[in-house]
Amino acid sequence: MEISKLFDDVTRARIRQPQPKNNWASNAGWARECIRYAVLIRLQPLDLPAPSLQQQRIYDEGEAQEKALEARLQDAGITIEARKATKFWAMPKIEAELDFIISHDGERALLEYKATGELGFNHIRKLKKLTDLIRSPHYWVRHYADQIQLYLKMFNEPRGILLFKNRNRNTFHQIDATLDDGWTDNLIEIFDNVNIYVANGRLPERTEKPLCQYCGFYKKACGDLDHGKIDLGQGTIKL
Numbered sequence: 246m247e248i249s250k251l252f253d254d255v256t257r258a259r260i261r262q263p264q265p266k267n268n269w270a271s272n273a274g275w276a277r278e279c280i281r282y283a284v285l286i287r288l289q290p291l292d293l294p295a296p297s298l299q300q301q302r303i304y305d306e307g308e309a310q311e312k313a314l315e316a317r318l319q320d321a322g323i324t325i326e327a328r329k330a331t332k333f334w335a336m337p338k339i340e341a342e343l344d345f346i347i348s349h350d351g352e353r354a355l356l357e358y359k360a361t362g363e364l365g366f367n368h369i370r371k372l373k374k375l376t377d378l379i380r381s382p383h384y385w386v387r388h389y390a391d392q393i394q395l396y397l398k399m400f401n402e403p404r405g406i407l408l409f410k411n412r413n414r415n416t417f418h419q420i421d422a423t424l425d426d427g428w429t430d431n432l433i434e435i436f437d438n439v440n441i442y443v444a445n446g447r448l449p450e451r452t453e454k455p456l457c458q459y460c461g462f463y464k465k466a467c468g469d470l471d472h473g474k475i476d477l478g479q480g481t482i483k484l
């Protein structure tokens with residue numbers, strides 16, 4: 246019996262190629278920074294490599310962390326009002342799945358949970374406000390800010406919390422979020438534009454940004470990027 250191999254067999258069986266029919270609220274950050282990404286994932290999802298075994302291990306760990314957090318919230322006397330609630334907006338075709346809505350002592354908040362390693366946590370714990378996140382040099386940190394803003398709008402919740410866990414030390418850092426209609430209007434407009442591209446079967450121009458090196462479409466759908474061309478204006482949010 247080789248336990249890690251048996252675990253990996255289960256993990257491997259869970260690997261799915263994403264083929265979204267709608268826009269995902271969790272992709273709002275990508276859409277803001279590169280509308281081509283948001284159109285590609287709707288028109289050519291098979292150009293995005295399927296998650297590797299290692300990526301799937303990380304997704305599974307995220308699920309396990311969320312389950313553990315649920316018990317921990319309840320132990321702390323926090324009421325879980327909703328867990329994994331979903332929302333779909335027919336226009337502009339956005340779907341979302343939140344982690345939790347919680348309440349305590351008369352306060353209520355949408356809670357989005359991210360467990361991370363030591364390095365990522367050390368960066369995040371220096372950030373205090375959502376606007377600090379959006380200025381982070383790390384794309385995944387910036388995208389958390391867009392994600393929770395859109396969730397707040399879609400679930401009609403005025404307040405939210407991004408809760409980060411340092412997996413190595415079992416410590417937490419919280420960033421509060423307040424719904425900003427200007428921010429979400431901008432994201433919704435970007436998804437409106439995504440839908441127009443998708444309806445016409447067209448792709449926006451490629452852009453060359455530092456973000457491209459982390460993008461799953463980099464090789465297949467944007468493989469011959471012109472490295473001399475830089476577009477910094479697309480989808481910029483005014484803060």
Ligand code: SF4
Pocket residue numbers: 279281282285451452453454456457458460461462463466467
């Ligand atoms: S590789 Fe760059 S241009 Fe192409 S979809 Fe990804 S982020 Fe956009």
